[in-house]
Amino acid sequence: MRVGGVPLHVVVEGSGPVCVLSAGLAMSWFDWDPVVPLLAPHRTVIRFDRPGHGLSAPTAVPPTAAGEAHRIAGLLDALGAAGPVTVVGHSLAGFHAEAFARLHPERTAALVLLDSSVEEDPRTVLPPAVRTAFARALGRAVTAAGLPAAFGALARRATVRASRTGGPDPAPPDLVGRCYRTGRVWQGVLLENARYPDMAAELLALRAAYPLRAPATVVAGYDGSASGPALRWLGRQAALADRIEARFEVADGAGHLVMLDRPNQVARAVLSAVPAPGDDG
Template identity: 75%
Template sequence: MNPPPRFVRVDGIPLHVAVEGAGPPVVLSAGLAMAWFDWDPVAALLAARDRTVIRFDRPGHGLSAPATEPPGAAGEARRIAGLLDGLGLGGTPVTVVGHSIAGFHAEAFARLYPERTAALVLVDSSVEEAPRTVLPAALRTGAARALGRAVTAAGLPAALGPALRGGAVRASRAGRAADPAARDLVRRCYRTGRVWRGALLENSRYPDTAAELLALRAEHPLTAPATVLAGHDGQPGDAARRWLGRQAALAEVLGARFEVAEPAGHLVMLDRPHQVARAVLHARG
């Protein structure tokens, strides 16, 4: 069962956060357009193993307030730090866990706040070795805002939001497994234009965030122990092999332990929650 909704204001934006358990803190941040409840199985396992589990929704995601500005790697790292301060955990090192695009944010936090990082775990993280942009950032951001307003005005989130969420989850799981999220939570989040606008805005700055992280790597060494956990659905193919190769290369760049979760789609936390929890529990070495 999810803990009751709680909100912490960071930089003027109310962030939805769920805190459960007791012990060394773990911060879980999900990928693009995902929500706190996508960590339910992992959070339950960690709380049962004496961890304080902190799940939060970035602006425009889950139940958090709408995003006002495009996100960036350093900005999202500062948001995590502000959230921990708001929870009274400013002086406690945390294990920070990032899935997909949130892997950029988690790594940025570990590099910018080494004294606050006990360990870093990347779960099928986004990887960009040489990010490129074609259109200017301002143009991409403006287009994302305009599209978000148009989609909302047309009533598409209310009509199709939960169905689109369900289809995306099935496409991202091993064996096309169904979305396990509670229907009332899915409707509460994905029938709103706020979530789709937030996802479009975040995605519009994806290459910029990736490039920013590469710059941070050059300036801020990673001192915390790190783990890269890559999902693999067990199916043969060049695309799957290339993805595992890129994840292994990321682990080498970070000096991280590399592990494959199999069978698992991109949503490793739903397909292999025990393996994710085990990686987090062992991340400190």
């Protein structure tokens, strides 16, 4: 589906009120597979790959928080999705989901942030244009060297295993190969990562200018350890919930990829954000 001039890979399942699922940096539509069967009986579930991710085409325009928020709005327009939606953002996509809720309040029924990225005071050393140019050059270099074809699937598998508590990467090998053995995905990931601090700063500005009118939920992954980094991350997630006046939940025993480790809790958080007629409980 072409949205804003960019071909996007989109999957729509289920029926009922709409929810939109957007995964974090370097993730794909199939990373929501454990959650979707729990939502589809109650919701129309829309999941998509951002430009350069999954099976979506790249874009020449560097990503911004507002740009990704408007991309979600354009996707809803293209699908003819009427009525306010529950928008769900994981990790970096939490920036995009919150930006959508602030810039499109009339289209937002609820906001759910899953172990969202948090930056209290984002700072950069190099200008955005320099970081963007370096990311593009690095992406072309690793592609020309054949690194995605050789190591892309292995890098994906290792990253997922390190980011969860519940075992290895459950994604089908053929889909992992189709996505992560391509230079397109590596270049898309490098570009988003290069613009990460800019999107974080942009979101802080949006918070100051646009109130959040929809009910919000923050779900934090916590592996149960007493380590300093784990407890500090939990505290930052709780502070994020306080800052945006959101309901706060801890997904005990979950790593960063909460939707893989605790799909039932993620589904409950989405369904309870705005209960629809006929929802159980």
